[in-house]
Amino acid sequence: MDISHASSLSKADALALRYGEDSIPAAGPWSDAIALMLSHRSIRGYRPDALPEGTLETLISAAQSAATSSNLQTWSVVAVTDPGKKAQIAKLSAGQKQIEQCPLFLAWIADVSRNERMSVEEGVTLEVLPFLETYLVAAIDAALAAQNAVTAAESLGLSTVYIGAMRNNSTQIAELLGLPQGAMGVFGMCVGYAAPDTANEVKPRLPQDAILYRETYGNPNESALRKAYDAKMAAFSKRNDMTQDTWTSRVIGRMSKVAALGGRDKLVSALHAMGFPLK
Amino acid sequence: MDISHASSLSKADALALRYGEDSIPAAGPWSDAIALMLSHRSIRGYRPDALPEGTLETLISAAQSAATSSNLQTWSVVAVTDPGKKAQIAKLSAGQKQIEQCPLFLAWIADVSRNERMSVEEGVTLEVLPFLETYLVAAIDAALAAQNAVTAAESLGLSTVYIGAMRNNSTQIAELLGLPQGAMGVFGMCVGYAAPDTANEVKPRLPQDAILYRETYGNPNESALRKAYDAKMAAFSKRNDMTQDTWTSRVIGRMSKVAALGGRDKLVSALHAMGFPLK
Numbered sequence: 001m002d003i004s005h006a007s008s009l010s011k012a013d014a015l016a017l018r019y020g021e022d023s024i025p026a027a028g029p030w031s032d033a034i035a036l037m038l039s040h041r042s043i044r045g046y047r048p049d050a051l052p053e054g055t056l057e058t059l060i061s062a063a064q065s066a067a068t069s070s071n072l073q074t075w076s077v078v079a080v081t082d083p084g085k086k087a088q089i090a091k092l093s094a095g096q097k098q099i100e101q102c103p104l105f106l107a108w109i110a111d112v113s114r115n116e117r118m119s120v121e122e123g124v125t126l127e128v129l130p131f132l133e134t135y136l137v138a139a140i141d142a143a144l145a146a147q148n149a150v151t152a153a154e155s156l157g158l159s160t161v162y163i164g165a166m167r168n169n170s171t172q173i174a175e176l177l178g179l180p181q182g183a184m185g186v187f188g189m190c191v192g193y194a195a196p197d198t199a200n201e202v203k204p205r206l207p208q209d210a211i212l213y214r215e216t217y218g219n220p221n222e223s224a225l226r227k228a229y230d231a232k233m234a235a236f237s238k239r240n241d242m243t244q245d246t247w248t249s250r251v252i253g254r255m256s257k258v259a260a261l262g263g264r265d266k267l268v269s270a271l272h273a274m275g276f277p278l279k
Numbered sequence: 280m281d282i283s284h285a286s287s288l289s290k291a292d293a294l295a296l297r298y299g300e301d302s303i304p305a306a307g308p309w310s311d312a313i314a315l316m317l318s319h320r321s322i323r324g325y326r327p328d329a330l331p332e333g334t335l336e337t338l339i340s341a342a343q344s345a346a347t348s349s350n351l352q353t354w355s356v357v358a359v360t361d362p363g364k365k366a367q368i369a370k371l372s373a374g375q376k377q378i379e380q381c382p383l384f385l386a387w388i389a390d391v392s393r394n395e396r397m398s399v400e401e402g403v404t405l406e407v408l409p410f411l412e413t414y415l416v417a418a419i420d421a422a423l424a425a426q427n428a429v430t431a432a433e434s435l436g437l438s439t440v441y442i443g444a445m446r447n448n449s450t451q452i453a454e455l456l457g458l459p460q461g462a463m464g465v466f467g468m469c470v471g472y473a474a475p476d477t478a479n480e481v482k483p484r485l486p487q488d489a490i491l492y493r494e495t496y497g498n499p500n501e502s503a504l505r506k507a508y509d510a511k512m513a514a515f516s517k518r519n520d521m522t523q524d525t526w527t528s529r530v531i532g533r534m535s536k537v538a539a540l541g542g543r544d545k546l547v548s549a550l551h552a553m554g555f556p557l558k
Contacts, residue, residue, distance in 0.1 A: 054307020
């Protein structure tokens with residue numbers, strides 16, 4: 001077992017890195033697994049080194065161990081290692097270079113097609129297939145599985161990053177991966193060893209008071225909490241040579257213009273074309 | 280640190296429990312965190328015992344450490360411990376008794392309203408808010424966060440179960456929790472100590488060959504793989520006194536009739552009412 005950097009972090013250090021010294025939550029019980037998760041960073045630069053044999057199977061065994069709604073298992077994963085195919089995926093996903101760099105790219109698929117193939121063999125109609133609910137379950141279950149794969153990878157000293165831009169051109173990704181109707185690449189994931197020059201400081205999050213509520217939603221101090229977090233993110237950005245400085249400016253940059261969706265504003269029609277009527 | 284039962288499982292045993300002796304994947308590197316995830320069971324019966332102080336904050340620190348698309352953090356959580364409120368949530372969620380039993384119920388919220396409140400204060404319009412893509416990001420990010428909370432809880436010897444039925448009456452749940460427009464309870468989660476008489480055998484999953492593909496989607500042996508898994512699930516159901524016997528019959532039971540959605544067939548109109556136009 002190698003939990004690398006994680007095991008070296010105390011609870012106090014892990015919480016200070018994630019929230020800043022002035023916003024440490026009153027956390028109680030602790031474990032090595034929790035320390036590992038607290039140390040998470042998304043890594044956007046990879047060494048070309050191959051993964052140890054059986055790593056993919058290990059990660060998927062963790063992924064399949066996550067809960068899945070009613071055991072329906074409406075997700076799949078396509079593991080891509082072929083450099084040509086990774087380059088094509090990168091091209092369709094905002095040109096993100098880490099997709100080409102990483103030795104293993106996982107395309108996580110919201111997939112109701114397997115269940116549908118079963119129903120065809122059994123001569124039964126699955127009435128729930130066309131509903132938004134069914135797509136949502138598939139996407140959520142893919143996410144639960146993928147997050148277990150992230151924790152598993154990091155427990156082995158590997159790094160990961162989610163690729164939401166794999167939805168920029170969903171129908172072309174589906175064609176490239178040979179997906180049937182009722183299957184859609186919901187996000188990608190790079191897996192590999194972080195390049196030595198990659199920024200990897202733990203990113204601060206909003207204080208718990210801004211996202212965790214008791215019994216009823218809301219916190220009257222939200223605006224002040226955001227402004228304190230903005231200052232923290234400005235300092236973080238400066239230390240890590242990022243262009244956006246505060247959380248507020250980051251969110252505005254990503255959410256104020258439809259163009260920032262990179263094509264994902266057409267997700268509804270793309271899903272219709274892939275066999276999800278979203279009824 | 281307490282990883283309880285998990286640490287006692289060898290790699291071979293963990294994989295055999297999850298896949299059956301005849302379908303053990305060729306997994307490679309291994310870690311305690313991976314063993315912990317492999318040992319996951321969803322638990323549907325809880326002791327009333329309260330959690331150690333600070334457990335909630337610990338779980339949420341793990342949850343917030345999960346990746347979040349562009350650091351938008353479009354999710355929240357409402358922690359419910361009030362017995363009356365838990366009873367109301369249970370009533371709206373198919374009467375699932377574990378919601379009343381567990382000492383801590385977490386309502387995971389897909390939440391773009393915080394970002395919207397920020398934009399109003401800043402005098403900016405967030406054009407991406409009405410899009411399905413934005414809702415999907417919020418739901419996925421809530422799922423990534425929640426799955427970290429599950430792993431954290433299990434590392435502390437606690438048990439969990441996701442409550443998808445919290446979507447059966449989404450608008451009433453929103454009202455009960457005081458959610459603003461742009462916030463929606465995407466699923467619930469019970470956290471607590473498993474009752475001693477609760478079935479807790481690790482549930483077998485589809486073999487990896489049925490869900491993991493290399494370079495391109497598909498496996499010509501899918502039908503045979505499913506039938507072998509059906510036999511495994513029939514034996515599992517028998518050992519655990521469940522009524523549905525095979526995976527095939529379980530899927531048909533859950534997916535063949537719209538009535539099985541328990542009201543979630545109206546999710547589109549419910550989301551419209553909660554401020555998600557799903558454009």
